[in-house]
Amino acid sequence: MKITLKLFATLGVYLPTHATGNVVELDVPEGTTPDEVIDRLDVPGDLVHLVLLNGVYLDKNQRSSRVLKPGDAVAIWPPVAGG
Amino acid sequence: MAWAKKILRVNLSEGSVKSEPLNMEWAQQYLGQRGLASKYLVEEIDPKCDPLGPDNKLIFTTGPLTGTMASTGGRYSVVTKGPLTGAIACSNSGGYLGAELKMAGWDMIIFEGRSPEPVYLYISNDKAELMSADGIWGKSVWAADKIIRAKHQDPQIRIACVGRSAEAGCFYSAIINDLHRAAGRSGVGTVMASKNVKAVVCRGTQGVGNIKDPMAFMKATEEGKKVLRENAVTGAGLPQFGTQVLMNVINETGALPTRNMQEVQFKGASKISGEAMHEPRKSDGKPNLTTNAACFGCTIACGRISTIDKTHFSVENKPQYWGNSGGLEYEAAWALGAATGVDDLDALTYANFVCNEDGLDPITFGATVGAAMELYEKGAITKQDTGGIKFKFGKAEVLTKAVELVAAGEGFGKDLGLGSKRLCEKYGHPELSMSVKGQEFPAYDPRGIQGMGLAYATSNRGACHLRGYTVASEVLGIPEKTDPLVTEGKAGLVKAFQDATAAFDSAGICLFTSFAWSLDDVAPQIDAACEGGWSTEKLLELGERVWNMEKEFNLEAGFTKADDNLPPRLISEAAGSGPAEGKVNELDKMLPEYYAARGWDEQGVPTADTRQRLGLS
């Protein structure tokens, strides 16, 4: 199934080369969790700080337990803030 | 103690300057900067006075840590009654002027009255004098800065200046120091120009030597710096991407107010984001962002220094804009971009440069352009009103023309200089002004971040993100994650953020330290510098006292519960996309809880018990 992955700020370097901007569409097996997507792209765990699934925050437990659905968008940031 | 214990009182009507001792009893209750200067303002002016009349006062104020070795200890604030809002105003700025003022030996400058002729204040340590502003009045901040430097022949002077917009009476003019740092909001620059004061020029060589316990202070400030260094946000995130990293975060969260808050997500967000500022341009291969930069004594360095593509339409044949200058911060990029639907990064950067060049608050400016675009869309204003400009959402040329007109106070720029509230009232659609107490919202839609709705509605200086930044908790999880879509617990959260922020703002340090520091990190630094036993508890109480004092000023100025409100759009038109789809802001649920948490009555008035507990006489 296809999902969208967005890696922002310093995580952009972990995107596959065919990504445009900070976004890439990925083909993943049914039953994949956000953590498995993160592993697949070798994003270091300690840089994964803010994870949004379709814009909604996922805490650490949900990242390994939530099963992705076709068309889901996962967006990830290292520790960032502003204001 | 780190206070200089001296105030410079400038009576502009008489043309006199005199030194007076700082009220140390008040310093124990209000610490410095926002708290202490607000105390002076509250004691010295009639809250009902005309903000642009001679009875208003304008206070430049430092905090006890300003000019010291504490990280980010370079802040100053400008406190006055704001013309945009009619409420108490306090605008905080970084750069180098605040530290210079302190090192010249002054805690505060209080301007009163009105000068018969345009003047500027020149301070060199103990000496202060009013000088004629002939030759700089009528000039932009950048032009005046050059002339002043040439005249004084001292490369080390620091300058805070107002631009042509303030002289023309734009209601949201800023005071710009060090060319691109701003005491930005509520029209503090307009007040300065109304007093016929063009600039404050300062040179201080005395240092800040009177620290209570220098050894303990060195230790406490070093520990504070270590915390900032080791924290991933203040040690890496902010220096690399600045505040602009939020553009994509808030857009994904579905809380990026777009096209005058008609929508909550902006298709062009990624094009104007912090990430986009790092992308090499096609024309010259250089990115928009040149480097980051720091204010005085800051070990975070979140500032942005940018260039505009020389071939971009906004700067064609205008070499004065080809060099490096202060680049986009998140709030400015949002207001100039998403609020107007413009996704051209260089056009936004140009508009930002002009806001600095002529002293405009980019938040209110951008939001007002957004409101004008909606008025145009609805047919409430036409090309006849705009001087022939088709004021359409998304048009970069409209944005860049608009900023030039407001900067110079010309044509439709005069209308835009009213701010969105007065503009929308003038053209018969008050409901289209996205503001609270007359001040425009910053970059967070309260339908997608519920706590921010309460923070905006209750902010003492009108809609503002820097009075209670619950985004930190609701979106970023600092210090703890809360759900942005629920109202439960938000009254207490908003109060906690508001009180802590008032303490940070009274110390002389930057609020951005609070992404890593709690008041437990701040208290030892203040306590080592200042007499009075400054514990976390004392700081929190100080914050609450300051908040209540500001609130009482506003009540006396004529504000009521009806002003603790949001525009109808945000409480009746649901968000159309993203996680908040179908939601409005539920302010009515949060406001009564908030008043109760504050110890205020149902009308939002502090009770006698609350006043007594906080020592408010």
Ligand code: SF4
């Ligand atoms: S964190 Fe940014 S705004 Fe604050 S003092 Fe440092 S450079 Fe200035």
